[in-house]
Amino acid sequence: MTDTPAPNPETSPVALHKALDEIWKTPSGWGRLSAVNHNVLGKRFMVLALLFFAIGGTLAMLIRAQLATPNSAFIGPELYNQIFTMHGTVMMFLFAIPMFEGLAIYMLPKLLGARDLAFPRMTAYGYWCYLFGGSILIVAMLAGYAPNAGWFMYTPLSSGTYTPGINADVWLLGITFVEISAVTAAIELIVTILKMRAPGMSLLRMPIFGWYMLVTAGMMLIGFPPLILGSILLEMERAFDLPFFDPTRGGDPLLWQHLFWLFGHPEVYIIFLPAAGVLSTIIPTFAQRPLIGYRSIIVAIVAMAFLSFGLWVHHMFTVGIPHLALAFFSAASALVAIPTAVQIFAWIGTLASGRPKFDIPMLYIVGFFVVFVCGGLTGVMLAMVPFNSQAHDTYFVVAHLHYVLVGGFVFPMLAALYYWLPHFTGRTSLYSLSVPAFWLIIIGFNLTFFLMHLTGLMGMPRRISSYPSNWGWDWLNLLSSFGGFLMTMGFTLVLLDIVMQFRFGKRGARNPWNARTLEWAMPTPPPPYNFATIPHLTARADDLDADAMGRDAVNGVGYLAFAREDRQETLGVDMMTGEPDQVIVLPQTTYLPLWTALATGAFFLGLLFKVYWITPIAALAVVALFVVWTRPLGSRRDLGPIDIGMGRAVPMDGEVVDNVTLWAQRCALAVNATLYASLLFGGLYLAVVAPGWTNPAPGIDWLPAIGLVTGLGAALAAHRAAASNGAGQCPMFWLLAAAGLSALTMAALLIGLAMVPSPTSHANLAMRFTLFVYCALHAGVAMLLALHAAWRAHGGYVSTVRATDLRIVRLWTDYAALAQWPAWALLFMLANGGIS
Amino acid sequence: MSASWGSLLIGFVIWSVAFVAIYGLQALGCYWSWDPALHRLVLVGAWLAFTAALGLVLLMQIRQTNRTALQQAGIWATLGSLGATIVVFAPALFVSACV
Numbered sequence: 001m002t003d004t005p006a007p008n009p010e011t012s013p014v015a016l017h018k019a020l021d022e023i024w025k026t027p028s029g030w031g032r033l034s035a036v037n038h039n040v041l042g043k044r045f046m047v048l049a050l051l052f053f054a055i056g057g058t059l060a061m062l063i064r065a066q067l068a069t070p071n072s073a074f075i076g077p078e079l080y081n082q083i084f085t086m087h088g089t090v091m092m093f094l095f096a097i098p099m100f101e102g103l104a105i106y107m108l109p110k111l112l113g114a115r116d117l118a119f120p121r122m123t124a125y126g127y128w129c130y131l132f133g134g135s136i137l138i139v140a141m142l143a144g145y146a147p148n149a150g151w152f153m154y155t156p157l158s159s160g161t162y163t164p165g166i167n168a169d170v171w172l173l174g175i176t177f178v179e180i181s182a183v184t185a186a187i188e189l190i191v192t193i194l195k196m197r198a199p200g201m202s203l204l205r206m207p208i209f210g211w212y213m214l215v216t217a218g219m220m221l222i223g224f225p226p227l228i229l230g231s232i233l234l235e236m237e238r239a240f241d242l243p244f245f246d247p248t249r250g251g252d253p254l255l256w257q258h259l260f261w262l263f264g265h266p267e268v269y270i271i272f273l274p275a276a277g278v279l280s281t282i283i284p285t286f287a288q289r290p291l292i293g294y295r296s297i298i299v300a301i302v303a304m305a306f307l308s309f310g311l312w313v314h315h316m317f318t319v320g321i322p323h324l325a326l327a328f329f330s331a332a333s334a335l336v337a338i339p340t341a342v343q344i345f346a347w348i349g350t351l352a353s354g355r356p357k358f359d360i361p362m363l364y365i366v367g368f369f370v371v372f373v374c375g376g377l378t379g380v381m382l383a384m385v386p387f388n389s390q391a392h393d394t395y396f397v398v399a400h401l402h403y404v405l406v407g408g409f410v411f412p413m414l415a416a417l418y419y420w421l422p423h424f425t426g427r428t429s430l431y432s433l434s435v436p437a438f439w440l441i442i443i444g445f446n447l448t449f450f451l452m453h454l455t456g457l458m459g460m461p462r463r464i465s466s467y468p469s470n471w472g473w474d475w476l477n478l479l480s481s482f483g484g485f486l487m488t489m490g491f492t493l494v495l496l497d498i499v500m501q502f503r504f505g506k507r508g509a510r511n512p513w514n515a516r517t518l519e520w521a522m523p524t525p526p527p528p529y530n531f532a533t534i535p536h537l538t539a540r541a542d543d544l545d546a547d548a549m550g551r552d553a554v555n556g557v558g559y560l561a562f563a564r565e566d567r568q569e570t571l572g573v574d575m576m577t578g579e580p581d582q583v584i585v586l587p588q589t590t591y592l593p594l595w596t597a598l599a600t601g602a603f604f605l606g607l608l609f610k611v612y613w614i615t616p617i618a619a620l621a622v623v624a625l626f627v628v629w630t631r632p633l634g635s636r637r638d639l640g641p642i643d644i645g646m647g648r649a650v651p652m653d654g655e656v657v658d659n660v661t662l663w664a665q666r667c668a669l670a671v672n673a674t675l676y677a678s679l680l681f682g683g684l685y686l687a688v689v690a691p692g693w694t695n696p697a698p699g700i701d702w703l704p705a706i707g708l709v710t711g712l713g714a715a716l717a718a719h720r721a722a723a724s725n726g727a728g729q730c731p732m733f734w735l736l737a738a739a740g741l742s743a744l745t746m747a748a749l750l751i752g753l754a755m756v757p758s759p760t761s762h763a764n765l766a767m768r769f770t771l772f773v774y775c776a777l778h779a780g781v782a783m784l785l786a787l788h789a790a791w792r793a794h795g796g797y798v799s800t801v802r803a804t805d806l807r808i809v810r811l812w813t814d815y816a817a818l819a820q821w822p823a824w825a826l827l828f829m830l831a832n833g834g835i836s
Numbered sequence: 837m838s839a840s841w842g843s844l845l846i847g848f849v850i851w852s853v854a855f856v857a858i859y860g861l862q863a864l865g866c867y868w869s870w871d872p873a874l875h876r877l878v879l880v881g882a883w884l885a886f887t888a889a890l891g892l893v894l895l896m897q898i899r900q901t902n903r904t905a906l907q908q909a910g911i912w913a914t915l916g917s918l919g920a921t922i923v924v925f926a927p928a929l930f931v932s933a934c935v
Contacts, residue, residue, distance in 0.1 A: 203840075204905045295905065298844075299912045306848035307920065310855050322934050324862055324879075327927030328855070335920055576840060688867045 013554045016532050019563035024115070024528035026589060034589040036120035037528050041127050042106025043424065048127075049099035052134060054495075056090035059083050061488060064448070068481035070469035080465035081148035082167070086141050088151025092267070093175055094134045096409055100274035101126075101185045103416060104213050108189060110519035111207045111281075111541070113198025115529045115570035116586050118191040118660040119184075121593050121629060126181035128597030133177030136604070140170040147171035150463065152260050153234070155245040155253040160238045169238060169608050172231045177604045179224055186220035187667040189213055191660045194575045198518070199559060200537035201578040207517055207541040208291055208298075212277025215301045216270055221667060222309065223266040225675035230259030233682070233770070239607065242759055242766035244682070250763035252690035254319060255682055261312035262678065269308040269336075271405065273301060275412035276343055279365060281542065282419050283347050285515045286362050287354025290543045293346040300339035307336040317388045326385050333383030337376060344373070359513075360434045364415035367442045368407055375403025378453070393463075396456025402449045414441075414494065421498065422512050426524040427505030433497040440490030447483025451476045510550060517542050521549035533558030534571055536646065537578070559645045571644065572653055572660060583642060584653045584660060587632060596625040627788060634804075636796040655801045665808055669815055676819060679774065683767045683826045690763060693833070697764050700831035704752025704772070705824060707745040707779065711817035714741035714782055718813040721789070722806045725798060731806060735790040738813055742783035745816070749776035764830050771823045778816035785809045843910030846893055847917030851924075854886035858925055866934035879928040883921070890918040 026035040035041060062083050066074045075083065105123055109116055117123055140146050148167050149158040158168045193214045197206060233244045234256060243249035245256050284291045291297070313321060313329040348369075356362070378400040382388050391397060422428060455476045460467065467473055511520040518541055522530055535549050535558045552558060559580065560569055572582035599621040606614030634654050641649035653659045687693060714737075721734035753772035759765045789805040792798055798805055861882055865875040894914045900907065 295909045296912070299909050299916065302844060302848060302913055303916045303920075306852055306917070309852065310924070322862065322866060322932070324927055324931045324933045325859060327931045328859060328862075328924055331924040331927065332855075332920070335923055339916070688863055 013532065013556065016556065016561065016563070017527065020529045020532060021527055023563055023566055023588075024568055026528065031589065033594055034591045036124045036587065036589055036593065038105050038109055038116050038120065038123060039526060039528055039530075041120075041123045042102050042104075044127055045098050045102025045105055045130070048131060048134070049095050049102055050495075052090050052094035052138075053099070055138065056087055056095055057488060057491060059087040059090065060484060063087060064481040064484040066465060067467075067477050069478065070467050070474055072466050075465070077465040078148065081463075082141065082144075082146040084463060085147045085150055085171075086137070089137065089147060089171065089175070091405075092151060092271075093178055094130075094137070096271045096405070097182055097267075098130055098178075099413060100216075100271065100409075101182065103278075103413075104189055104274060105185065107420070107519060108192060108210065108213060109196070110522065110526065110530055111209055111517055112193065112196060113201060113518050113531065113535055113537070113541070114192060114196040115531060115534070116568070117188050118196055118584070119188045119664065121587050121590060122184045122188055124593035125597055126184040128594055129184075129600060130178055130181040132597055132601040133174050133180075133604070136174040136177065136601075136608070137170060140167075140174070145170060152264060153256070154260075155234065155256040156247075158234065158256075159245060159253075160241075166608060169235065172235045172238070173604045173608050176228055176231045176235075177600070179228055180600070182220055182224055183228075183671055186217040186224070187664050187671070189217040190221070190667055191663045193217070195572045195658075195660050195663060196570065196584065197573050197578055198535050198537050198541070199571060199573055199578060199580045200535075201541055201573070203576055203578075204295075205537060205540045205578065208280040208294060209277040210541075211298050212273050212280065212301060215305045216273040216277075219266050219270050219273070219305050219308070221670050222674050223263050223270055225263075225671055226259045226678040227263035229675050229678045229682070230256055230263075233259075235607070236766075236770070239610065240760070242769065243763050244686075244766055246763070247691050249761065250686065250690055250692050251766075252686055252763075254316070254689070255685055257316050257319065258312070258685065259678060259682070261315045262309075265312040265315065266305075266308045268404065269304055272408040273304070275409045275416075276301075278412045278416045278419075279347060279368065280343070281517065282361055282415055283350050283365065284354070284542065285419075285513050285517075286359065286365075287350045287356050288514075289350065289354035290516075290540075291346065292349040292353065293342070294540070297343055297346055300342040303339040304336060307332055307339070311336060311383075314383055314388065317385050318392045323385075330383055330385050334380055337380055340376060344369070359418075360429070360431060360438070361415040361419040363435070363438045364411045364418070367438065368411035368415070371403055371407030371411060371442075371445065373407075374450075375400060375405075375407045379404060391456060393461055394456035395452040395460045395462060398462055399449045399452035399456060402445075402452075406445060406449075414438075417494070417498070419513065420519075421501055422508055423519060423524050423526070425502055425505060426507060426510075427501055428508035428512060429497070429501050429505060431497075433493045433500065437490045437493035437497060440493065441487055442490075444483045444485070444487030444490055448480045448487060449483075451480045451483070455480070511546055516544050516546055518544060518546065518549065520546040521553065523550075529568075531558070532556075533561040533645070535559075559648070561645050571650075572656075575658070580644060580648060580650050582650050582653045582656045582659060583644060592625060592629055596622060596629075599625055623784065630788070630792070634792070634797040634802065638799055638801045651801075654804055657807075659804060661804050662807055662811075665811055669811065672815070676774065676822075679770065680822055680826055683771070683830065686763050686767065687829065693764070697762075697831060697833040698757050700768075700827055701752070701755050704748045704755070707748035707752070707775070708817075708820050708824065710741045710744040710748065711779060711813075711820050714738045714745060714779075714786075715810075715813040715817040717741055718782075718786065718806070718810040721786075722803065722810050725793075725803055725806055726800060728800055731793055731798065732790055735786050735793065735806075735809065738809060739783045739786035739790065742779050742786060742813065742816070745820075746776050746779035746783060749779060749820075752776075764833075768827055768830055771827060775816070775820050775823050778812075778819055782809070782813045782816040785812050840904050840906040840910070843897060843907040844913055846910070847890060847914030848920075850886060850890055850893065851917040851921050854882070854921055854925065857886070858882050858928065862928075862933055872933065875933050876928065879925075879933065883925040883928050886925075887918065887921050890914065890921055894918060 026037050026040050066072050193210050236242045237244050243251045245251045245253050310332040311329050314333045455473050460473050510524050533553050568586040570584050571580050572584045574581050599618050603615050603618035641651050643649050717734045717738035721731035725731040749772050756769045759769035786809050789809045792805045897911045
């Protein structure tokens with residue numbers, strides 16, 4: 001123990017609540033903008049996602065109104081293009097992903113036994129990026145400049161030649177802005193799940209929802225970077241004429257499709273898996289028995305995660321890919337049905353072997369089974385190349401994707417809404433509207449989309465704004481539209497139902513379903529700190545006596561049963577065993593995330609409106625603000641183990657090697673490396689596949705290759721800095737050396753960049769230009785990180801024990817140095833015209 | 837710690853490497869205009885090599901004593917990845933590679 005002031009045990013549960021509430025609460029009024037608490041931000045994410053769902057639904061109604069009758073003049077083709085593009089974009093990027101992120105942000109700490117997520121300010125930053133990025137899209141739509149090239153933005157239609165306005169830029173920049181929130185959420189969900197569970201919660205005691213979210217977040221780390229890279233490359237083509245996708249200058253439109261679907265297909269499972277996690281949580285409650293096949297489900301979701309990255313080409317079966325490649329992707333597409341089926345049988349088995357009780361959430365679960373299994377079966381049909389070739393780009397595909405996404409996401413989310421609404425509100429539902437709402441939704445949905453299978457099989461193509469009346473599609477389309485409006489009435493009733501519960505619902509018991517998971521072991525609605533005392537688990541976390549644990553918390557049994565130094569404290573644990581190994585101090589309310597998101601928004605708006613002088617200023621502002629973020633972090637002295645209650649003492653997070661900051665950096669580097677691998681894939685793909693590839697190509701100047709040496713020197717210096725610090729010596733010299741060598745590396749790479757002759761003339765040169773930009777950027781960041789660590793060391797925030805800053809520098813400089821080597825290999829290959 | 841994670845993930849990591857390698861070999865063989873018989877031989881050889889590697893990993897996992905629960909789950913994951921490798925790349929035996 002150290003001389004840290006001993007915590008003052010609160011004398012009563014009420015006193016403890018007051019003390020903790022004072023520390024963790026979000027201020028009222030304008031102070032709400034400074035919120036970083038996961039309860040507040042999770043709900044904001046979900047409410048905003050529901051707002052976007054309403055917007056997307058309204059667009060769907062316009063689509064169905066237009067298609068209800070043949071030769072309709074309701075909206076013209078140009079507006080129709082904007083509407084169907086925005087419908088898909090809003091539902092996928094602004095509703096589905098943020099909705100499950102919001103649920104996870106709100107629910108995961110509670111299910112895991114933590115007081116908040118690992119990086120509350122990043123949660124807030126992600127939320128603001130989501131709000132501002134989504135707003136760009138919606139404002140553009142209202143102004144008549146919405147994206148209009150389909151939600152997957154295929155080139156060359158979305159290239160500058162065929163979409164010359166800013167419509168496509170709105171999509172590329174708005175979505176990339178929004179995706180910041182997805183990446184930040186993925187990182188902090190992974191870190192929270194691995195490091196911030198309740199003591200005693202080993203990995204195999206984790207609630208199954210935790211496993212689902214761990215796998216989903218891992219998929220997001222790998223799945224989103226190809227889309228982000230594709231968007232950057234396409235925006236570079238549109239803004240600066242770098243011809244990555246232009247076949248007349250060595251580019252290839254199919255590269256966009258590969259990058260998009262490398263994201264786009266895993267995305268389906270990224271959306272489905274959290275919903276499946278919800279089902280695996282709710283079904284045991286209503287079956288009144290633990291989930292069958294816990295470990296089988298873990299294996300199944302791991303299998304799904306990997307397989308889902310091996311089937312993206314089934315969206316491209318008709319583009320002219322050799323039969324053997326088609327066969328690989330076809331087999332993988334069919335195979336992914338098996339791990340899906342494992343889960344479905346586990347759920348059915350749980351219900352069959354339990355004592356099921358039926359309530360509103362169960363209605364939607366039954367709806368899920370019916371709708372999703374149909375969608376899965378048509379998915380297997382579409383996995384078969386001959387059938388896919390026939391049904392491609394018809395309404396059959398529209399029907400399939402809606403059965404999968406509405407069945408696999410919307411129905412489980414409605415079940416989740418009814419299941420957890422008492423947790424959000426602390427009130428019981430009135431249910432007077434719930435049952436009719438369900439029937440309107442399920443009947444309306446099937447009327448709308450089942451008939452689309454038929455119109456699709458009759459040859460009706462997607463994305464057409466009108467059709468003639470003599471092809472037999474008339475009555476099917478009319479009924480589809482009728483069903484669509486019926487479904488909308490159902491969703492409206494659900495909305496009214498929610499409002500009714502908030503307004504008229506009676507105060508209810510804290511665990512209305514007799515659930516056996518941790519989120520019900522707290523008052524509802526939950527206090528901002530979740531758990532007054534952090535429990536110690538001795539059993540699997542989805543088979544607990546939540547009521548008894550709630551009583552224990554009231555009686556002060558558990559860890560951190562005190563308020564200490566006005567700090568937001570929670571516990572970190574060993575990743576595998578769940579043994580507590582650190583106290584994590586979380587940052588309190590601040591406006592910094594808002595300011596940083598505004599600066600980020602200025603960067604994106606500068607690009608969108610081609611006011612390019614703003615972008616470097618905004619980028620500098622973002623960097624400066626992130627530096628300010630670090631100011632309150634850390635300590636100027638070593639504290640050693642401090643009391644956490646229950647007779648235990650552990651060090652502060654900054655004093656352990658295995659801390660959340662380092663985990664976050666590893667995850668961020670995984671995102672970065674995936675983006676880079678996608679870029680390298682792009683270069684290789686163009687060299688092998690693109691038409692119009694020149695040979696011989698302009699040669700390469702080797703002077704900038706000096707960066708290879710200086711980069712390695714910087715990495716070596718960073719290692720020496722860490723080693724010196726570990727030996728009790730001052731790391732300043734080596735940190736400054738790392739910064740200087742990184743600056744030299746960046747300069748060498750910038751010279752290389754300037755030496756690329758006319759990058760707009762050919763994709764080969766554009767790719768070289770981009771490789772130099774990537775490597776120079778990383779050398780620049782390495783320099784900034786080394787300088788920042790030197791500044792922190794100078795300020796006394798670094799010691800032999802408190803060495804996180806140095807470890808961050810070491811990891812990044814290693815990456816920046818190593819990243820140059822494959823870049824130079826590709827540069828060499830490109831300079832030789834290809835790989836022949 | 838890493839052994840348990842590795843056990844759970846190694847099978848499908850190998851499957852992913854196999855996917856990239858075999859898909860890449862298919863594309864490069866066509867680009868370099870390999871003789872079709874040689875091309876097929878390379879593809880089938882790669883398929884068999886990865887299948888054998890996975891079989892070996894599975895055998896090692898099964899023979900391991902004092903397995904943790906996560907390592908036990910890892911056996912099933914590797915078994916799944918072995919099945920996926922056999923099924924997904926089996927078309928290398930008979931489907932035309934470059935048409």
